[in-house]
Amino acid sequence: MSSMPGGGAPSRSASTIVANIASGYHILKIDGYSRTLATPTGKYIASLPFTVGGHRWYIRYYPNGKKSDDKEYISLFLYLHDNVTKPVEAQYKYRFVGVVAKQPLTLGELHSFSFDSGWGYSQFIKREDLEQSKHLRDDSFAIRCDVVVVTNELRVEEATEATAAADMITVPPSDLHQHLGSLLRTEKGADVVFDVAGETFAAHRYVLAARSPVFSAEFFGAMKESNTGGVVHIEDMEPRVFKALLYFVYTDLFPKMKQVEEGDVGDDDEDVLSQHLLVAADKYNLERLKLLCEKKLCEYINAGNVATILALAEQHHCHGLKKVCFHFLSSPANLRAVVARDGFKHLSRSCPSVMEELVAMLSN
The missing domain is CATH 3.30.710.10 (Potassium Channel Kv1.1; Chain A)
Known part of the structure; x- marks a missing residue:
């Protein structure tokens, strides 16, 4: 057994440098995708501003690509909405709403953002691929943008030897x-x-x-x-x-x-x-x-099945699913498509109270 000169035990200590971060996400829904295709290449449609890490951000949606090389693709870029005195360090990631990642979400490398200087994907998805995918339903799709902002504030914390050792132990899921x-x-x-x-x-x-x-x-x-x-x-x-x-x-x-x-x-x-x-x-x-089924059905709502799903939500007291169905029907185009189908007639006969709620909602 080794020991320090003089017989004393070695001193042991540990410390941790912690970088403060703030995270959040914004969901951008493109409702009426086909109508956005009239936007020329290089032109964008901006989302509403949203706040993450004390800064306001917005997303630029380019239906026909940001540059001529990307004209067959959809481009998505994240921008700072406000002017800042020094760059903001942040990470970002786009994904379709409803897609469950098999691995933990990885946001990629850190980027410096300044006013009117953005980062994103010039070729997020080819329009042809989107139009043939399950992500586009009833001429709509939704994108989630996750953002992690790294602040310049750092703090140093003392860590005990036990804590330092415990950090080396990996517990499997x-x-x-x-x-x-x-x-x-x-x-x-x-x-x-x-x-x-x-x-x-x-x-x-x-x-x-x-x-x-x-x-x-x-x-x-x-x-x-x-x-x-x-x-x-x-x-x-x-x-x-x-x-x-x-x-x-x-x-x-x-x-x-x-x-x-x-x-x-x-x-x-x-x-x-x-x-x-x-x-x-x-x-x-x-x-x-039951809640997992509700959430799953929210991804599949369309003009052909919304009446059936709404009746199901009413009969089994699924308030969240019912609310999503009502939101779908609040679109005049969706409502016209649904009213013309037999399922809507069956809904009016089997769930008259739902029809009363729907009429009240539309009148407001």
Whole structure:
């Protein structure tokens, strides 16, 4: 064992230099995309100013590119709205609203911003690619711009030896959902079987009861059903919907179509599954799943399904989803497209109270 001369123990200390930052984001919705294409190359449409880190910013949207080399693309640039005495250091990132990043959001390198000097993407996306993508719906799309501002203020903090050592320890994210998902997939220890339209699913009573008060009452409470051969029959539900429900119960994750069906699937399938899954989540009192379905359906609202989704929101008390549907219908163009469809007539018959609310909203 080594020691310092004289037998004394070495002194140990640590300190941390902290750079102050401020972060925020702005969502820019392009409503009536096709009409913005009349804007010449090099000309832009500006967003409203927004504040991050004590500075006001705005986004320049170039429908036909910022330069002639970019005329087939959409350009997006971030600018300071106010004049400043010295440059502002900031990072930024653009992404389509509704896109979930598989990795933590990386904002890229630090840039210096001054008045009328911006940074961005000259070729954010090719117009042809946007028009063929799911991001453009009913002639609209939305972009989220994340901004991180680094201030010039630095502070030095003393860190204990224990803190310095603890910073070297990396804790991986929770993998509980993977273990429970494996339990569902392998059916190891399963003690109940569900029959859904002739398709069977094995599961674990205690897992279901812990996640859903309805399952808890069915298996262990006053509503306890008779155990006839360990098979529970589920009525009025498609097998793929029940499979998706079980996936959420075991993993707490929103199921994707590839996890409940084989083969290629489209946005329409995701839309319909989310509608049915919302009904199932309400039935089994899975409030988080119900909210996830609401959020997912907000991405799919269009003239062809808004009446159905609005009726669903009313019947299952989904106030946020209902508000988004009303916002969609507040556009005269959208309303005209919806009124001409059979779904709107069905909505007026099945949910007269919703129609009264809609009329009141439009009159205001």
